[in-house]
Amino acid sequence: MIDLSSKFGRKVKRHLRQEYVIWLTTLGADLSPQPRPVWFVWESSTFLIFSQPHAHKVRHVATHPHVALHFNTDESGDQDVIVFAGTAAIDPNVLPAHRMRAYLRKYRAGIKELGMTPEQFSQEYSVAIRVTPTSLRGW
Numbered sequence: 001m002i003d004l005s006s007k008f009g010r011k012v013k014r015h016l017r018q019e020y021v022i023w024l025t026t027l028g029a030d031l032s033p034q035p036r037p038v039w040f041v042w043e044s045s046t047f048l049i050f051s052q053p054h055a056h057k058v059r060h061v062a063t064h065p066h067v068a069l070h071f072n073t074d075e076s077g078d079q080d081v082i083v084f085a086g087t088a089a090i091d092p093n094v095l096p097a098h099r100m101r102a103y104l105r106k107y108r109a110g111i112k113e114l115g116m117t118p119e120q121f122s123q124e125y126s127v128a129i130r131v132t133p134t135s136l137r138g139w
Helices: 007-018 056-063 101-113 118-124
Strands: 022-027 033-038 041-043 046-051 066-070 082-090 127-138
């Protein structure tokens, strides 16, 4: 369990609520890091990410469940460095994205920008990846 009650933890909590994208790094077949930006929601102390079924990250998670996640830092003054390490797994028990209130509230506009309805998005991004963080570091 990640402690979000410290000063740093409160900063992390703010990012979990406000950030639109997080970088998910999986391990490829040759064990090389494979970072990619993904949409996420923080749910029950885990990250929930939806993916297309044939995306490389789905295969990577099935083969090598150890992953890392981090937020961007930017030139506008947000220099918080936040890195999670954890384990990822395909979660077959998750509702489709369009039936998850928090996900739809956060990404409805982004789904529309993709030219999709929420139902179409759920069909295209039908695999739920749940990441359970095991450590947190940063400043």
